[in-house]
Amino acid sequence: MAQKPSIPKGTRDFGPQEMARRNYIFNTIRQVYALYGFQQIETPAMENLSTLMGKYGEEGDKLLFKILNSGDFMRGIQTEELAEGATGHLAARLCEKGLRYDLTVPFARYVVQHRDELSMPFRRYQIQPVWRADRPQKGRYREFYQCDADVVGSDSLLNEVELMQIVDTVFRRFGIRVVIKINNRKILSGIAEMIGAADKIVDITVAIDKLDKIGLDAVNEELRQGGLDEKAIAALQPIISLSGTNAQKMATMREALAQSETGLRGIDEVEYVLNQYQAVASEQSATLELDLTLARGLNYYTGCIFEVKALDVEIGSITGGGRYDNLTGIFGMPGLSGVGISFGADRIYDVLNQLDLYPEEVTTATQLLFINFGERETAYCLPIAAQARQAGVRCEIYPDATKMKKQMQYANQKQIPFVALAGETEMAAGRVTLKNMITGEQTLLTADEMIAAIKG
16 A cells, blocks of 8 residues: 655645635735835745855754755765765765755845846835744744835834834734834943953853743853853843833933943944834733843844744744844945845744634635535526625535535535525526525525625
8 A cells, every 4th residue: 555645844735725725814914014115026936055044143053954956965075984974074065956945145145136127215025934943843834924014224113113013913914912022233232341241242142032932041052062161151141131121221221331432322222113113002002111131143144133923822923123234235236225024924824823713714725615506506506606796705615516415515514605596496587595504594585686695
């Protein structure tokens, strides 16, 4: 017996109902992006490995899916080299391409390649899958969609404020209660200076970014392994555990970083975003909260950074992003500042499923099924179905003149709310019998009356 096929761990199939729900997510995000003047682009699933390597830090580079060169990919590789096991060196020769890790680096490459065609500031959004060779677990997949929005060519913090408004609008439309966490890489750099470990900023940010996942003791151990001494680790503890209102935290950090010009600049930036967001927020708006443990371990962030947590579901970050001042510099175009956010569509999908927040119409594909009694009846129903579709009613005619019980079971399995029956009586009267599959009520109606009943 043939072995049952399977898919790689960390990937998923999506059936019709699941796709309807996912499209609801994509369309909602797409509509909000459009409200703020963002335009859509797409980039290839695979990029040159030289484009991707070195942009995500050492840990990120390990999670890149590399694609073997086509043809005789082992050509030119010596047996001695294989025996030495220099995997990094060999990978660079065996693999010239890789699957994209995120949408931000490909976007930076796109901006550099198409600079002469773009009007600055350029506001783009992109909804496509990305791949990471991560260990699959709840809420973490190897293949998943990101829904990015970025503004490049502007240093204004107004862009950060608007991105926070976008986040708030999207999650209010979904009905998901969230908190938006904000920090600033300049504040983190100031903290590293303050504890005498400015050269360890990458180790510090990578470690404290894991606080929610691995706990304080494990973070401190990772800091030790990163080369921080006990004095520096001790100085970091009050900052990691700092509590209070945003204003209280800001005041404490302003005093603590009084000698750090970089740190104070970061505080000023966060304060502006907090104040401007609050000025336009309503009672229903998501809370914007300063979180000094938020680090976002990607090396390209240089200013404000963001993460969004769902309040009613235990799951990781469902949206993240931040400011990057020179990402395009790695592709030969220095000094072009940008800021962006990325919605994790797959995690949002899981949250909406757990909280059962999908509108009823999202999960209802077909609204009306015409029962098939034979060729004459089908010929009678075809123009009525065409009229219904023209009026925006999603309908189908059962293709085979099989037992009515089987056709009704089909309607129930697909959760079709209405069924139309047209036999000799209905055809003679120029009408159809409309059955409400939820209440069981049956009514003899004209085509116009049937359409009005379904839509109303």
